[in-house]
Amino acid sequence: MTDYTQVLFKNRRPGETASLETYEKTGGYEGLRIALQKTPGEICAQVKYSGLRGRGGAGFPTGVKWSFFPADQPGEKYLVCNGDEMEPGTYKDRQLLLADPHQLIEGMVIAAYALQAPVGYIFLRYAYEDCSQVIERAIAEAEAAGYLGKDILGSGFSCELHLHRSAGRYILGEETALINGLEGRRPNPRSKPPFPAQRGLFGRPTNVNNIETLANVPHIMRNGNAWYQQLSAPESSPGTKLFGLSGHFNRTECFELPLGVTLREVVQEYGGGLRNGKRFKACLPGGASSPYMTAEHLDVAMDFNALEEIGSRLGTAGVTAFDEDTCMVAVTRNINRFFARESCGWCTPCRDGLQTISWLLDKIENGQGTEDDLTMLHDQVRNINGRSFCALAEGAMGPVEALLRLFEDEIKEHIRKGKCPFG
Amino acid sequence: MVNLTIDGKQITVPKNATIYEAARDNGIHIPVLCYAKKLLPYGACRICLVEVEQMKGRLIPSCTTPVTEGMVVTTTSEEIVKVRKTVLEFLLVNHVIDCPVCDKGGECDLQDLTYEYEVVTNRFEGEKFDLPTDEVNPLIERNMNRCVLCGKCVRVCDEVVGYGSYSFINRGFETKIATAFDRGLHCEFCGQCVSMCPVGALLPRPFKFKARPWQLNEVDTVCGYCGNGCTVTLGILDKKVETIRFNDKIGVNDGNLCIRGRFGYSYVNSDDRLTKPLVRKGNQLVETEWDEALQVVADGLKKAQDGKGAGILSGARLTNEEMFLLKNLAKTLGTGNLDHSGGECYKGVTEGLLETLGVQASTGTFPQIENTDVVLAIRNDFYDTHPVVGMVINQAVRRNNAQLLVVSGKGGKLSKLPRAKTLLSGPGLELDVLNGLCQVLLEEGLAKTDGLEGLVALKQSLAEFTADKVATKTGVDADALREAARQLAGAGNAAIMLAYGLPYTPLSKELAVAAANLSLLTGIAGREGSGIYLCGEKANSQGAIDLGLLPAADGLGAQAMLDAAAGGKLDALYVVGEDPVASFPDRDKVEKALEQVPFLVVQDLFLSSTAAKANVVLPAASFAEKDGTFTNAERRIQRVRAGVPSPGEAKTDGEIIAALDAQLGGSLAFTGPEAIFAEIGKDVPAYAVNYTEIGPQGVVWGGEILQPVARKLGEAVAAPMVEGAYRLVTGSALHHSGTTSTHAKGPLAVVPEPFVEMSRADAATLGVKEGDLVKVAGNGVELKLKAKVDLRMPQGVLFAPYHFKESGVNRMFKTESVISVTISK
C-alpha cells in the first residue's frame, strides 16, 4: 500500500471522532479564517480554479455550480448539505463524519459565506443515528468556539446550521426531491428549470452539495489550488477521494486515495484481493447506479473522465466487487429490484418501466427467459434511458445496460440452460 | 416573444410558453396525459416527449420545457412514436381494461391515446391491482385500479381548490393516490378532481352507468345558484339533465365548479316539481288549466289593486328578460310595490355603495383578483357563498403570493389558506374591525384622502374606532389590525370581497359603507387591477339591481310589503321564485303576513312552504329550461340557454308574466329573449348590447373597471354588542345556496339536514358529540338541530345555516345578526 497524502482522513483514528481541539491542531478552521479575509467572489473563483468536482456522484465542477448561484440576490438563500447517503455500497460520508466532522462544518460556513446564504441545512440519512449525534456535537462545539453563529470570528458574517434527519428514502438523494423532503412534502423530484439555484428550498435560491465536497473546501482554502491539484495525477480530477470498498474484497474498508489510481491498485493493494483467493469478475465502481467494470478494466484510472470513457461512472466511488462465482444476472436483478422499489412513482418510465425490467430479470434468472426477453431487455434500456423525469431511472439502467454489454453470454447461458448456471 | 420551429413550421410565441403550449396554439398536436391548462407544469406521464435539436441525445418533455429562441422541435419521429407506445404499454400493464363498464369510455384520454398509437397488444405482462373502490362518499367514486397516476386530482385539489384531499402514497410500482390514511374521501365535494381525471378512476356517482358520453347533448348555460355566474355545460339525455360536463374552454370559471354547480343539478329532474297550475278551492289546492289559473290571478290582482293594493315580490333567479317583464307587469297593474329577495339584504349595494361610490355594483372583474397583492375577505362565509371566486382567491394566494386578510367572526376555508391573516372578531363585529382599519389608515397618514367628500364627518365618527378600542370590543389583536391596514394601503392591486344575501340582511348597508370607505381611503375603488366586490347570493342578484326591480318612489319594499300585509293593509301579494317563509328573516312575521293577505299568488318550481299558503300556485321553469341572460356579481351579462323542456305544463316565468299581463289588459308580449333584451337596452343604457354578441365570456357592462361616480365617505357605525355564553349567527353553508339546493340530491347527500356548528371546546363542555340533537333557545324560540363539531368555530360562537325550511333558523333571527342563546342536549 502506497503512503498517499491523507487530507480528509488525516485525523482518522479507529473508534474515535476527532474533537474540535484535534481538528484545530491540524490546521482546522484556518481555512475559514483565510476565507473570511477574502470576498465571496474570490472564494468562488478559487474553488472553481481548484478544479474540485462534486463527490455526490455526478462529478459536476463545484465552483461552476457555485458560480450559477445568485449570491447578490437579496432575501433568504439556503445552503443544503446532501448527506442522504443511500446509494448501495456507499458509506464514505459516514466514515468522514465519524472521523472528523468539523471539516463539514468549516466547509459549510465557508460555502455559506461564499454564496452569501447564511442558513444551512444538513440533510442526513435516516439510519445515521451515530452521525447525527456527532454533527450535533460538532455544531455545538463550533458555535461555542465562535466558528458558527453570529459574527463569526469578528467578520460580521453570521451563519446558522440545522441538522435534518431524512425520512429515509433513496430518492431523497436527488437534490430537488431532497428540497421537497426538507419542506415536509412528498419527496418527488421537481421539474428543472427552475433550478434550485433560482427557486429551491421554500422557493428561494438554494445550493446543494455533498458532504465530501464541502469537506474538501477548507483544505483548498488553507493550502491553495496548487497543493490541491498536485494531490492527484489526472488534471481533470484533482484531489483525493474516499473509496468505500465492499462486496467480495478481503478488506472492506474506506480508504482515502488520490483520484486516478488504477482499479488494479484498489482491488489488489487496498481490497487485498478477493476472498477465498477467487478471481475478480466485476465491480460496481461507484455505487449501485454505476455500470460494471470487469477484469479487462483493471488498468483503468479511477477518475471521473477515464471511467466515463469506458462507459462507466466514478459515482460515489463505493467499489463493490464480485468474484468469479457470482451470477451477474442475479446481481443486476437485485440491484434493479432496489431501484424499482425506490422509484418515487412519479413518472411512467421509472415507475412501471423499472418494474417490467425487474420482471424480465426475474424470469431470466429463474430460467424461464427466452431470446425475446433478451431483445426486450435491450429495447427497454433504450426506452427508459433519457425518458424519465429525474436521474433515478437512468442510474438504475447503468448496471442493466452494462450487463447487456459485458455479460450477454451469461444471459444467453441462462436462457439456453433454462436455469442459472451458478446454481 | 420567442421564435422557434416546430415540425418545420416557424412560430412566434410568448417567452413564458412551454413547447407544448406553443405547439397547441399553432395547431400542432402533441399528446398529453398529465398536462392541464390550469395546473402548474408537471411532466410525469412522459407521453409528450419531443426531440429538440439543441438538446440531442435525450427526449424532452414538451409540457414542462420552456421555449427558447431558435429552438428546433420535432414532435413525431419513429423513435418518439415508439417511446409513446412504450409509455402506453407501461400504463396498461396494471390498468384494468374494463372499458365496457367504465363510464369514462368514449372520452378517456388513455383510450384515445391507445387507439391513436395502435397499442393493440402489450409486450409486458404483470400483475393488475385489485384495490377496493372508494364507495364511502355519495358523490365521487374512486376506482384506483384505473388510475394512471397523472396527479391531476392531487394538483387541482391543492392548487385550485386549496383543500388537499389527495396525495400520492407508497413508492415505485405500488404508488397510488390516496386520501388521508387511505380512509375514503371526505371533502368539499366540488368534484374538480372528477372533472380533471383523464381516465375512469374518478367518476361522478350520480351519473354512474347512466349513459355514454357520446349519447349526451351538451348545452352551455350559466349555473342558476350563486352570483358567481359559472358556465355549466348540461349533459342531456332524453330531455333530462343527467350530469354536468367538464368544460374549461368557455366561461368566467375556467372549468371550476363547486358542489352546487357540479352535483346540484338534480332538482331540475325532481319528481316534486310542479307540473300544473294549482288554484285553492275550499281548503285544497286543486290542479287546473292555465287559462283558469291566470284568470283567477288577474281577477285577484285587479281586485286588490282597486282595494288596498297589490305587491310583487320576486326572487333573484329570474333572467334579466323576465325581470324586465315583471317590472312592466307592475306598471300594467299600476302598483309601485315591487321588490326582490328580501330587499333589505340588498341594501349594501342599492344604498350603501350608491351613497358612497355612486354605483350599484362591484367595481372590478373576477379574473383581476388573481393578480392582486392583497385580498381582504369580509367574513369567512365568502367562500361558502361564492366558492369559485374563493378558488380564484386561492390561486392569487398560492401562485402569485397575494396576502389574504380575513375579517371574520369565525374561522373557515379562507383562513386556512397559506399566509392568510385572520382578524378574528367577536361574532357579528366585522363592521367594527373594518371601521378600525379605516381609522388606522387615517391615523397613520396612509389614507389617500384627495377629493374625498365627508372626510371630517368620517373622522369624527371614527373616533370610537381606534385600534385599541376596536381590539377591546372585538377581540382582534390591535397590532394585527394596524399591520393589516398598512398592508392594504401598501398594496399595488387589492380586492375587497363582501358577499350579501338573505341571511346577511342585518347591518348589510353599514357593512357595505364601511367596506366602501376602506376602498376609497386605500384608493382601491376604480383603480386598475383592484376592486371592491359586493357579490350577490343569487344567480341574477346583480341583474335585479341593474334593472331596477325595486320599489317605486311611492311603493313599498319587500319588508314594508310584508309589514303592510301583516297589518291588513295589502290585499294581494304575487311572489315569484322565492320562498319567504323558509328564507326571509323573521319567519313569524312572514307567516302572519302571508296568512293575513287576502290573495296570494306564488310562482315557483316546488310547492314550497310559501306556495302551500297560496291561493294560486303557478308552475315555473328552472334555469335549465329557459333562454335569456343572467348578470353575475362582477356585472358580466351571460347567456342562459334552455337544455330541456319543462316538466308537464310548467312554463318559464317570462311566458307566465306575459300571459298574465295580457289578462290584465297590458301590452306585454313574450317576444323571445332577444327582443326583450333589446327592449331592456332602451331602458337601461348599460344593457344596450346586441344579444347575439354576448359571447362565451359574456359582456361586462361598465368595462373591466367600473369607475365610481361619487367619492363620498359614509359615517362609521358600530355593530351592536351581544353578550352571552353562547352566541348564534346564521349564514350560508358551502353545500347549499338559497333553498333550491335543498331539493337537489347532490348537496343533500352531503348535508342532508339543518345543523348547528360549534367548537370542540363547547362540545366538550356540553357533552355533545357530532350528530347529537341539541336544543338551541333564544329570542323566544327553541330549535332542535343536529350538532356539528369542528375546529373553525371560536368558543362560545354557534353557527346555523338558513337554507332548510324545517330548521326555522329564520324564526329566531328577526332583525339581529347575532343572538344570545342557550344550548342544551
Place this chain on the structure above:
Amino acid sequence: MFLAIAKGLSITFKHVFPGNSTTVQYPAVKLTPSDRFRGLHRLVPEQDREKCVACYLCPTVCPAKCITVESAENEKGEKYPKVYTIDLLRCIFCGYCVEACPVEAIEMTDAYELANFNREDFEFTKERLLK
C-alpha cells in the same frame, strides 16, 4: 344450335325426376342454414345474469338504430342492461352488433322464422332475447 337446345332441355327435364329437386317441402321440411348465417339475435346468459354489460357499443354501431339499451347498477354494483330491446322490424341483420360486442354477449342464431301478426311481437325484449 339444336344441340345446344337439347342440352339445355336435358337439364330442365333432369329436375323433373326425384332426387334432383332444390326446393324443400317447407314447413314440413326445414333447411339448416350455414354456420355463418345471421338470424335472430340471442343474448348470452352467464350464471345468474346476462353476459351483456350494457356498454352501449351495439346501439352505437347499429346502422338501423334498432337496439335500445338502458344501463343500470345491480345489487352487486355491476353494470347491467335494465332494458335491452331489438326492434326486428328495423333490423337489417348486418351483424355489426355481434362484431362490436367486447364481451361476446350477443350472437346471431340460425332462427329465420320471424314472421308475426302483431307489430309489438317484433319488439324483442331482454327476456325474449335471453331464451
